[in-house]
Amino acid sequence: MGSVQVFPRSHGTGTIADVWRAGPVPGSGLIRVRETRLEDYAALRALQRVAAPYLPTWTLKQLESQRHAFAEGQMVAVCEGQVVGVASSLVLHWDDYSAQPTWRSITAEGSFTTHDPDGGTLYGADLVVDWTRRGFGVSRALFQARRKLCRRLNLKRIIATARLPGYHAVREALSPEQYAMRVVWGDIADPAMRFLMAQGFQHCGILHDYLPDDADSCGHAALFAWLNPLYAPPGPTATAEAQRQRKCA
Numbered sequence: 001m002g003s004v005q006v007f008p009r010s011h012g013t014g015t016i017a018d019v020w021r022a023g024p025v026p027g028s029g030l031i032r033v034r035e036t037r038l039e040d041y042a043a044l045r046a047l048q049r050v051a052a053p054y055l056p057t058w059t060l061k062q063l064e065s066q067r068h069a070f071a072e073g074q075m076v077a078v079c080e081g082q083v084v085g086v087a088s089s090l091v092l093h094w095d096d097y098s099a100q101p102t103w104r105s106i107t108a109e110g111s112f113t114t115h116d117p118d119g120g121t122l123y124g125a126d127l128v129v130d131w132t133r134r135g136f137g138v139s140r141a142l143f144q145a146r147r148k149l150c151r152r153l154n155l156k157r158i159i160a161t162a163r164l165p166g167y168h169a170v171r172e173a174l175s176p177e178q179y180a181m182r183v184v185w186g187d188i189a190d191p192a193m194r195f196l197m198a199q200g201f202q203h204c205g206i207l208h209d210y211l212p213d214d215a216d217s218c219g220h221a222a223l224f225a226w227l228n229p230l231y232a233p234p235g236p237t238a239t240a241e242a243q244r245q246r247k248c249a
Contacts, residue, residue: 033145036074043083051128054214062110069115077138085129085138090115122150124160158226162192164217176206176220196224
């Protein structure tokens with residue numbers, strides 16, 4: 001994302017999902033999404049401390065490593081000159097991690113040295129929003145920016161995870177799989193999962209021990225995927241095509 005993206009204010013609300021999609025941000029109503037800069041570090045760290053206490057806040061060294069690995073995938077949402085949201089991502093071969101992935105193994109302890117530009121998956125490592133602005137379109141703007149990046153890089157999919165903050169209260173009665181299914185069926189109101197479903201993501205299962213320090217989720221997370229409808233498989237290389245022609249001769 002070389003240029004700033006502006007998402008205009010929308011009026012009117014309906015269902016809870018509509019609030020997530022189109023609610024205006026107080027003030028100017030304009031959300032700008034741009035690449036993360038080193039000077040954003042203090043604001044980013046403050047957001048993480050409040051909104052994501054289950055994860056250690058980024059160090060400046062980690063932020064530098066993330067930007068060095070994949071600057072386009074590190075984004076902040078800005079409103080009225082204030083950083084109100086941050087999203088971090090990297091590209092990888094999902095099959096390398098699909099057996100039993102954890103946040104630490106996928107992100108190399110937050111350094112993003114596992115980023116592979118030849119991979120086919122954009123992995124959303126982190127997304128944090130100012131809790132006073134939740135429901136006003138900040139998360140939606142960041143996901144729009146991620147989808148645009150996925151399409152521009154011609155990646156197959158976006159992989160995202162959702163915490164299960166309400167699971168600890170029902171862990172004796174439900175497995176994490178049963179809890180997630182109840183959310184999908186509409187029996188449990190889990191805002192993180194419902195938000196991803198409203199953004200067109202499909203629930204794919206449960207990641208056990210994904211975030212061991214997340215006590216509210218008992219360490220588990222729900223796995224979601226968004227498939228890029230514009231993905232075009234790369235054509236055969238000249239060498240592969242020549243070999244194919246020789247076999248057909």
